[in-house]
Amino acid sequence: xxxxxxxxxxxxxxxxxxxxxxxxxxxxxxxxxxxxxxxxxxxxxxxxxxxxxxxxxxxxxxxxxxxxxxxxxxxxxxxxxxxxxxxxxxxxxxxxxxxxxxxxxxxxxxxxxxxxxxxxxxxxxxxxxxxxxxxxxxxxxxxxxxxxxxxxxxxxxxxxxxxxxxxxxxxxxxxxxxxxxxxxxxxxxxxxxxxx
Amino acid sequence: xxxxxxxxxxxxxxxxxxxxxxxxxxxxxxxxxxxxxxxxxxxxxxxxxxxxxxxxxxxxxxxxxxxxxxxxxxxxxxxxxxxxxxxxxxxxxxxxxxxxx
Amino acid sequence: xxxxxxxxxxxxxxxxxxxxxxxxxxxxxxxxxxxxxxxxxxxxxxxxxxxxxxxxxxxxxxxxxxxxxxxxxxxxxxxxxxxxxxxxxxxxxxxxxxxxxxxxxxxxxxxxxxxxxxxxxxxxxxxxxxxxxxxxxxxxxxxxxxxxxxxxxxxxxxxxxxxxxxxxxxxxxxxxxxxxxxxxxxxxxxxxxxxxxxxxxxxxxxxxxxxxxxxxxxxxxxxxxxxxxxxxxxxxxxxxxxxxxxxxxxxxxxxxxxxxxxxxxxxxxxxxxxxxxxxxxxxxxxxxxxxxxxxxxxxxxxxxxxxxxxxxxxxxxxxxxxxxxxxxxxxxxxxxxxxxxxxxxxxxxxxxxxxxxxxxxxxxxxxxxxxxxxxxxxxxxx
Numbered sequence: 001x002x003x004x005x006x007x008x009x010x011x012x013x014x015x016x017x018x019x020x021x022x023x024x025x026x027x028x029x030x031x032x033x034x035x036x037x038x039x040x041x042x043x044x045x046x047x048x049x050x051x052x053x054x055x056x057x058x059x060x061x062x063x064x065x066x067x068x069x070x071x072x073x074x075x076x077x078x079x080x081x082x083x084x085x086x087x088x089x090x091x092x093x094x095x096x097x098x099x100x101x102x103x104x105x106x107x108x109x110x111x112x113x114x115x116x117x118x119x120x121x122x123x124x125x126x127x128x129x130x131x132x133x134x135x136x137x138x139x140x141x142x143x144x145x146x147x148x149x150x151x152x153x154x155x156x157x158x159x160x161x162x163x164x165x166x167x168x169x170x171x172x173x174x175x176x177x178x179x180x181x182x183x184x185x186x187x188x189x190x191x192x193x194x195x196x
Numbered sequence: 197x198x199x200x201x202x203x204x205x206x207x208x209x210x211x212x213x214x215x216x217x218x219x220x221x222x223x224x225x226x227x228x229x230x231x232x233x234x235x236x237x238x239x240x241x242x243x244x245x246x247x248x249x250x251x252x253x254x255x256x257x258x259x260x261x262x263x264x265x266x267x268x269x270x271x272x273x274x275x276x277x278x279x280x281x282x283x284x285x286x287x288x289x290x291x292x293x294x295x296x297x
Numbered sequence: 298x299x300x301x302x303x304x305x306x307x308x309x310x311x312x313x314x315x316x317x318x319x320x321x322x323x324x325x326x327x328x329x330x331x332x333x334x335x336x337x338x339x340x341x342x343x344x345x346x347x348x349x350x351x352x353x354x355x356x357x358x359x360x361x362x363x364x365x366x367x368x369x370x371x372x373x374x375x376x377x378x379x380x381x382x383x384x385x386x387x388x389x390x391x392x393x394x395x396x397x398x399x400x401x402x403x404x405x406x407x408x409x410x411x412x413x414x415x416x417x418x419x420x421x422x423x424x425x426x427x428x429x430x431x432x433x434x435x436x437x438x439x440x441x442x443x444x445x446x447x448x449x450x451x452x453x454x455x456x457x458x459x460x461x462x463x464x465x466x467x468x469x470x471x472x473x474x475x476x477x478x479x480x481x482x483x484x485x486x487x488x489x490x491x492x493x494x495x496x497x498x499x500x501x502x503x504x505x506x507x508x509x510x511x512x513x514x515x516x517x518x519x520x521x522x523x524x525x526x527x528x529x530x531x532x533x534x535x536x537x538x539x540x541x542x543x544x545x546x547x548x549x550x551x552x553x554x555x556x557x558x559x560x561x562x563x564x565x566x567x568x569x570x571x572x573x574x575x576x577x578x579x580x581x582x583x584x585x586x587x588x589x590x591x592x593x594x595x596x597x598x599x600x601x602x603x604x605x606x607x608x609x610x611x612x613x614x615x616x617x618x619x620x621x622x623x624x625x626x627x628x629x630x631x632x633x634x635x636x637x638x639x640x641x642x643x644x645x646x647x648x649x650x651x652x653x654x655x656x657x658x659x660x661x662x663x664x665x666x667x668x669x670x671x672x673x674x675x676x677x678x679x
Contacts, residue, residue, distance in 0.1 A: 005209055008228055009216030015458060019405065021228050022451055028235050031202070035246040038437045040256050040263075042444040044238075047263050050447025052231065052270045054477055057454045059274040060224055061470065063281040082218045086211040093207035097200050102248065104199060109250040112436030115497065121257045133264050140268035147275035150282075 001027035018060055022053045039115045202243035209236035223277045223287040227270060234266040314429060340432045344421045352569040353383035355629055362633045390562035398461055398555050405459035409552075410560045412452030414567035416445035417574055424577050425499050427587050427617035438498035439491065442578060443484050446533060450476045453552055456564075460555040468551025471644050475532060475539065478651035483529035485659035486522045489666040490515055490582050493677055499578075503586030510592050514585040518677060521662045523583045525655055527628075530575040532651065535568060536632055539642055572632060573625065580624035587617030 004027060007020040025048040032041035110117045122130045209232060216229030238259045245255020281287055315336055322332035357372070357380060364371025372379025397406055420442045425431035435441060450473035457469015491497055493515070494505040506513045516523050532539040553564050580586060589596075593613050642650065670677040 001205070002208055002212070005212045005232055008232065009212055009220065009225070014222050014225060015402075015405070017225060017228060019408075019451070019455060021231065024232065024235065028239060031205070031239060032242055035202070035242050036250075037242055037246065037253070037256055038435065039440070040242065040259055042437050042440045043260060043263060046440075046444040046447050047267050048231075048235075049451065050444070050480065051477070052267050054450045054454065054473060055270060055274055056224065056228060056231075057451070058470070058473070059227075059277060061454075061458065061466070062278060063224065063287050065286065079219050082215055086215045089214070090207055090211040093210070094204055097203045097207065102199055104247050105250060107251050109246070110253050114253055114256060115437070117251075117253055118257050118260065121252075121254065126257055126261075129261055133261055137264065137268055140272050144271040144275040147272070148278045 001031070014060055014064070015057075018053065018057050021056065022049050025049045025053060036109050036111050037114060038112070039118065199243055199247040203240060206236045206239040206243065209233075209239065221289050223280070223289055223292075224274075226289065227273045227277070230273070231266060231270060234262060238262050344424075344432055345418065348418065348421055348570055348573065349566075351573045352566055353387070355569050355573055356383045356386060358626075358629065359633050359636075362630060363637050366634060366637045387562070390559055390565070393558035395558040395560065396555075401461045401555065402459035405455045406555075407560070409452050409456030409459060410556070410563035410567070412455060413449050414452075414563050414570070416448045417567055417571045420445050420574055423499050424574070425503060425581060425586060426621050427614045428500070430587075430614060430618065431500070434498055434500050436498060438496075438500075439487055439502065439578070439582070440497050442574075443480070443487060446483075447477070447480055449533075456556070457552040460552070462555055465552050465554050468554070472535065472552055475535070475644070475647055475651075478648050479529040479532035479539075479655070482525050482651065482655035482659040483533060485656075485663055486519075486526040486529065487582065489519060489522050489659075489663050492663070492666055493518065493670060499581050499586075503581055503588065506585045507588055507592065510588070510595075511585070511590045513588070514583065516583045519583065519662070519666070521658060522666070523579070525659050525662065526579060526583070529651075529655060530579065531632060531635070532647070534571045534575055534632075536572060536636055539647055540636075572629060576625040576628035576632070577621065579628050580621055584624045587621050589616055589620055 001024060004020045004023040008017045008024060011017050011020070025044060029041040029044040029049075032038075032044060213229045213232035213236060216232065217226055220226050220229065241255040241259045241262070243255075245253045245259070249255060277287060280292065284291060318336050318339075319329065319332045322335065323329055327335075360382060361371045361379070372382040375381040375385055397403060422432045423435055423438050423441055425434075453469050453472040453476065455469075457465045457467075457472070460466070460469075490502060494502045496502065496505075502515075506515055553561060556564060593616070597609060666677065
């Protein structure tokens with residue numbers, strides 16, 4: 001998982017990064033299965049891999065300009081500084097993790113009953129966040145559509161009077177009859193002027 | 197010791213996400229790093245829920261909320277990137293400097 | 298009460314294949330742990346082989362049924378009744394040269410078919426053929442299938458992008474859009490079933506339809522739901538009338554344009570395995586799974602034999618497998634018939650159908666099911 005995550009941030013090709021992000025999501029789902037959380041693991045795959053990753057890939061396909069970015073000067077300096085800050089942060093977090101005496105409980109686990117317990121929580125103690133999440137999803141739906149749609153600018157229609165079409169009126173003449181006894185017009189007239 | 201392994205893994209993922217967030221020049225890679233950050237937080241929550249609160253799995257409930265929020269935020273973020281691309285014809289983060297002094 | 302359902306599961310009268318197998322091996326002298334480890338890959342192998350054979354049979358069926366629909370005979374020279382045709386197909390695909398286009402992305406090109414096909418095979422984990430006749434009885438049962446089927450668009454995008462071909466890219470984008478559009482009505486119609494059965498596990502869903510023979514099947518309690526599921530499942534399998542991404546007249550061949558040899562064989566195989574899986578899951582969800590037309594318990598009581606007799610259990614198990622396969626065959630027959638009867642749907646009509654028609658109807662179906670469940674708990678799952 002760490003290897004795939006490093007691939008996401010370090011690889012140059014963004015399409016590779018996007019597919020490796022999918023691999024990160026699947027690995028995290030595997031971790032959830034190890035943590036006795038089958039329902040959340042399946043939900044992770046459904047939402048993250050099935051929706052978020054597909055969304056990111058669609059976004060990449062739409063903005064994938066085959067043009068390298070203008071290289072900056074001394075970009076390695078910024079990267080080294082960030083890397084050192086991240087390493088320091090990781091060191092800090094790991095000392096904190098390894099030093100704290102965690103109160104690991106040995107109660108019964110809610111393995112397969114997890115979905116019932118989650119459902120009960122959603123409708124009793126966590127009802128307000130649940131409703132707020134639904135409102136937030138509605139906002140995100142409408143917001144994303146409004147932000148990303150093309151502005152439809154209708155083509156300007158010229159008023160009908162300003163469309164001069166020059167036609168040459170045909171002289172009226174006699175038609176030659178092509179078949180004996182067939183009903184033919186004997187004269188032609190010019191087609192009516194459509195722009196009158 | 198099992199809990200510490202999961203927490204270390206989540207911390208490593210978090211740091212990788214921060215590195216990607218700060219150093220990437222492609223706006224979409226920034227969004228992907230944000231997803232990495234949210235996933236590491238989720239992993240932390242799930243590890244705590246399994247080891248410290250196994251009966252009333254409140255951590256899993258919170259993790260489901262985080263997954264939902266992350267999906268919504270990814271959608272809106274990509275919509276923003278798309279409209280910026282339409283206006284500025286690039287997704288290079290270094291070019292989005294209109295607000296710089 | 299759902300907590301008591303788990304107790305019910307331990308008291309089922311089905312055949313215990315794992316127990317008997319482990320028993321036989323320990324009697325031969327192997328330690329119990331080794332016997333259990335030896336047992337683990339066996340159901341998976343059986344299902345894998347079964348799925349592949351089912352695909353071969355389905356390709357043969359496709360040719361014969363489409364021939365009958367078009368008033369011709371179809372394959373008849375390769376083996377008796379043309380039964381060796383799928384073998385010939387497979388051999389042809391195996392021996393064809395495996396081409397990778399020059400500027401195509403090697404890794405993604407090779408991975409694409411794998412990502413499309415692997416989740417389909419993984420979903421066979423939850424298909425039950427009898428009380429204890431499935432690979433495993435997961436607590437999250439049918440939800441696993443919905444989650445795994447949502448990985449397929451990633452593979453389609455991979456295949457479309459990596460072919461370095463604008464038709465493939467467009468075809469891949471369209472195929473991915475189609476796939477994700479029909480996931481939601483699929484999931485919502487399955488959710489209505491789950492709401493009636495109070496459990497995500499496929500075994501529980503079949504158990505809840507048991508006991509009344511043909512009258513207890515979910516198809517009567519979900520008249521709109523099964524139609525939505527059937528349409529959405531056909532769209533997920535990319536069968537006509539929704540086979541825009543892979544049809545020959547549209548966009549050359551969509552995302553499969555540049556694929557040849559075994560990689561195309563994987564797509565071909567995957568598409569038929571998906572069809573077989575969808576048919577099996579439809580049979581499990583709506584047609585009562587392994588249940589016979591009249592409840593077996595009633596027949597057993599009528600001829601005066603107790604339910605736990607060994608030969609009756611074997612017979613019941615075999616009957617269960619036959620019934621599941623028969624129901625799946627009926628649906629496959631229907632899918633093949635639909636393929637040669639209906640015209641193809643255009644991509645914008647397809648997406649409109651998914652989002653603007655099926656989604657609201659499946660929400661209404663869910664609402665109706667919930668309302669009926671509250672008013673008639675005895676019939677709609679208490």
